[in-house]
Amino acid sequence: MAKKYNFYAGPAILPQEVMKKAQEELLDFNGIGLSIMEISHRSKDFESVINAAETKIRTLLGVPENFAVMFLQGGASLQFGMLPMNLLIGKKADYVHTGEWAKKAIKEAKLFGTVNIAGSSEDKNFSYIPENLTFSPDARYVHVTSNETIGGIQFSKFPDTGNVPLIIDMSSDIFSRKIDFKNIGMIYAGAQKNIGPAGVTLVIMRNDLIEACTEGLTTMLSYKTHAKEKSMYNTPPCFAIYIIKLVMEWIEGLGGLAAIEEINEKKAKALYDAIDNSGGYYKGTANVSDRSRMNVTFRLPSEELEEKFINEAKKVGFIGLKGHRSVGGCRASIYNAMGLDGVLALTQFMENFAKENK
Amino acid sequence: MAKKYNFYAGPAILPQEVMKKAQEELLDFNGIGLSIMEISHRSKDFESVINAAETKIRTLLGVPENFAVMFLQGGASLQFGMLPMNLLIGKKADYVHTGEWAKKAIKEAKLFGTVNIAGSSEDKNFSYIPENLTFSPDARYVHVTSNETIGGIQFSKFPDTGNVPLIIDMSSDIFSRKIDFKNIGMIYAGAQKNIGPAGVTLVIMRNDLIEACTEGLTTMLSYKTHAKEKSMYNTPPCFAIYIIKLVMEWIEGLGGLAAIEEINEKKAKALYDAIDNSGGYYKGTANVSDRSRMNVTFRLPSEELEEKFINEAKKVGFIGLKGHRSVGGCRASIYNAMGLDGVLALTQFMENFAKENK
Numbered sequence: 001m002a003k004k005y006n007f008y009a010g011p012a013i014l015p016q017e018v019m020k021k022a023q024e025e026l027l028d029f030n031g032i033g034l035s036i037m038e039i040s041h042r043s044k045d046f047e048s049v050i051n052a053a054e055t056k057i058r059t060l061l062g063v064p065e066n067f068a069v070m071f072l073q074g075g076a077s078l079q080f081g082m083l084p085m086n087l088l089i090g091k092k093a094d095y096v097h098t099g100e101w102a103k104k105a106i107k108e109a110k111l112f113g114t115v116n117i118a119g120s121s122e123d124k125n126f127s128y129i130p131e132n133l134t135f136s137p138d139a140r141y142v143h144v145t146s147n148e149t150i151g152g153i154q155f156s157k158f159p160d161t162g163n164v165p166l167i168i169d170m171s172s173d174i175f176s177r178k179i180d181f182k183n184i185g186m187i188y189a190g191a192q193k194n195i196g197p198a199g200v201t202l203v204i205m206r207n208d209l210i211e212a213c214t215e216g217l218t219t220m221l222s223y224k225t226h227a228k229e230k231s232m233y234n235t236p237p238c239f240a241i242y243i244i245k246l247v248m249e250w251i252e253g254l255g256g257l258a259a260i261e262e263i264n265e266k267k268a269k270a271l272y273d274a275i276d277n278s279g280g281y282y283k284g285t286a287n288v289s290d291r292s293r294m295n296v297t298f299r300l301p302s303e304e305l306e307e308k309f310i311n312e313a314k315k316v317g318f319i320g321l322k323g324h325r326s327v328g329g330c331r332a333s334i335y336n337a338m339g340l341d342g343v344l345a346l347t348q349f350m351e352n353f354a355k356e357n358k
Numbered sequence: 359m360a361k362k363y364n365f366y367a368g369p370a371i372l373p374q375e376v377m378k379k380a381q382e383e384l385l386d387f388n389g390i391g392l393s394i395m396e397i398s399h400r401s402k403d404f405e406s407v408i409n410a411a412e413t414k415i416r417t418l419l420g421v422p423e424n425f426a427v428m429f430l431q432g433g434a435s436l437q438f439g440m441l442p443m444n445l446l447i448g449k450k451a452d453y454v455h456t457g458e459w460a461k462k463a464i465k466e467a468k469l470f471g472t473v474n475i476a477g478s479s480e481d482k483n484f485s486y487i488p489e490n491l492t493f494s495p496d497a498r499y500v501h502v503t504s505n506e507t508i509g510g511i512q513f514s515k516f517p518d519t520g521n522v523p524l525i526i527d528m529s530s531d532i533f534s535r536k537i538d539f540k541n542i543g544m545i546y547a548g549a550q551k552n553i554g555p556a557g558v559t560l561v562i563m564r565n566d567l568i569e570a571c572t573e574g575l576t577t578m579l580s581y582k583t584h585a586k587e588k589s590m591y592n593t594p595p596c597f598a599i600y601i602i603k604l605v606m607e608w609i610e611g612l613g614g615l616a617a618i619e620e621i622n623e624k625k626a627k628a629l630y631d632a633i634d635n636s637g638g639y640y641k642g643t644a645n646v647s648d649r650s651r652m653n654v655t656f657r658l659p660s661e662e663l664e665e666k667f668i669n670e671a672k673k674v675g676f677i678g679l680k681g682h683r684s685v686g687g688c689r690a691s692i693y694n695a696m697g698l699d700g701v702l703a704l705t706q707f708m709e710n711f712a713k714e715n716k
Binding site for chain 2: 004006008009010011012013014019020022023026027032033034035037038039040041043073074075076077078080081082085104107108111112190192197198199200216217218219220221233234235236237238239240243317320
């Protein structure tokens with residue numbers, strides 16, 4: 001069959017090399033005669049997988065030694081509640097409101113403490129990243145959403161929060177670019193966009209914050225448990241962690257985060273150029289300087305043409321180009337595993353479509 | 359390589375047919391040119407998988423219509439806390455204490471409400487299922503652990519709790535036998551022993567209990583959320599749910615739960631017969647009438663012989679026979695996917711070992 005390009009906002013495609021390796025090893029991991037899914041999480045074979053995944057994450061991302069790396073479950077959506085449950089009870093935190101994901105994080109935080117909205121782009125339908133943030137001097141932490149998949153906006157640079165820990169939901173752009181851990185207290189990310197399949201959440205948290213977590217929480221909801229037990233308090237999502245390890249090896253092979261970041265810049269530039277050079281046929285919806293390199297959102301001259309565009313694209317193998325129902329239009333999600341070839345194929349299609357549908 | 363038999367307490371082996379099918383489809387699901395791991399959970403292809411998984415679970419298990427079927431994350435360990443958080447705050451519940459898993463459930467419940475220990479087998483190191491339970495008239499629910507993997511004991515029949523909902527942790531024996539839903543308010547199970555890989559938890563809950571859940575919980579920890587959104591409030595663990603669907607098809611192919619139960623009875627009988635007919639060389643540790651059909655625990659004449667037994671077994675392909683560190687001895691876990699052939703191969707080995715090591 002013809003090659004398909006998946007531009008869905010997530011779960012996203014995974015690198016072909018990773019999928020092929022997973023397929024090869026699916027019935028017999030490491031020559032043990034069993035699948036990685038079929039062995040004890042306490043076996044040395046699985047322990048070497050989770051340890052390698054952690055080591056590679058630390059090396060590729062440059063995680064400082066005073067941070068724990070945890071593999072949890074429940075997605076970023078569980079983190080929206082678990083974070084304030086652990087750090088916010090009876091305290092105040094600053095949240096930057098940039099769209100649907102930030103909104104969900106804010107809603108859950110309000111159940112546990114006081115939330116100060118340090119900045120918001122709600123006035124313009126979340127089409128930009130707010131500057132001039134108003135931080136509270138007594139904030140326990142500052143929370144930002146690194147990339148908003150619906151509005152297609154992304155922090156190009158994180159705010160300087162001084163001594164207040166910066167906590168970042170990086171679900172949709174982790175491992176797509178280098179990170180400076182200077183202000184960071186914690187980052188978290190559901191795996192299913194850039195680093196693995198759905199079913200595992202990566203949490204990287206500074207030790208002093210872990211130590212300060214609320215006492216008396218139910219065991220599975222305390223970061224202390226997972227940091228102390230190195231994600232093995234109970235059976236972790238073994239297969240998903242194994243895939244993360246393979247994805248990390250794939251990133252290593254490409255040349256690490258600097259190389260991935262360069263490729264992602266090229267991909268985003270190609271797509272935004274196709275929009276900007278279309279003589280107004282395609283219109284980007286995000287503020288130019290805040291454009292996401294992961295989710296490229298754009299409109300066509302009419303809703304009818306958008307529908308036609310999405311349908312014709314699908315016929316030739318470009319799937320998932322429909323914008324989120326809350327904003328409409330079109331969206332191409334171009335996470336790590338989407339190659340420049342896929343993006344260039346799409347830009348070619350866009351050019352042809354514009355010519356044929358003036 | 360020689361065939362391996364995995365007798366680990368979990369994650370356990372999966373049916374070979376399931377693993378082969380998963381391997382075949384791993385790069386191209388349903389002819390769509392993408393893996394089931396690489397598509398949106400809102401796509402019709404994944405929706406048909408999760409819907410089929412639910413339908414098959416309902417049919418095979420005979421789930422009454424007034425129950426919701428949910429695919430959650432975090433394992434039974436998260437349920438130990440999530441259950442009392444939803445149903446026990448400020449109330450009382452009865453728990454039957456049968457071993458390590460019941461103990462963990464009790465510990466978490468005490469964080470939220472009053473726990474009455476309705477019965478316990480702690481006096482004899484959890485080697486039996488207590489009878490003569492003392493229920494509280496005002497209990498919100500009665501909680502039991504269907505099968506204890508460490509002690510190797512199992513409820514052959516669940517207590518009659520009258521109008522009080524019975525809640526059962528079936529992590530280690532779900533889909534191994536038929537269930538009568540008469541008293542049941544909820545059952546839950548981590549998937550990784552009998553129905554799938556680690557990373558998904560099956561929760562089946564009566565609608566009136568869902569409606570009565572605590573208000574104001576963080577969204578992901580409320581059963582109401584997952585029942586209302588049909589496990590799709592956020593991205594579910596898609597691949598693990600897909601494997602559950604394949605396992606359900608495998609059970610259908612065998613003839614359903616009655617057929618599986620019969621096979622499991624045969625497997626357990628063969629293994630316990632090998633123990634009981636060894637002239638005292640092997641000694642079962644569980645009370646005979648409470649013996650588990652899933653985890654067969656036994657001792658040899660000395661710890662030295664146990665060590666030798668475990669090592670020699672490993673050399674010829676029987677892995678995971680070491681008992682849990684808290685009780686020592688040996689344990690053979692024989693979940694659904696372990697065939698009678700594997701059990702008979704083990705009994706043959708046991709017979710030979712006993713002869714050669716008098």
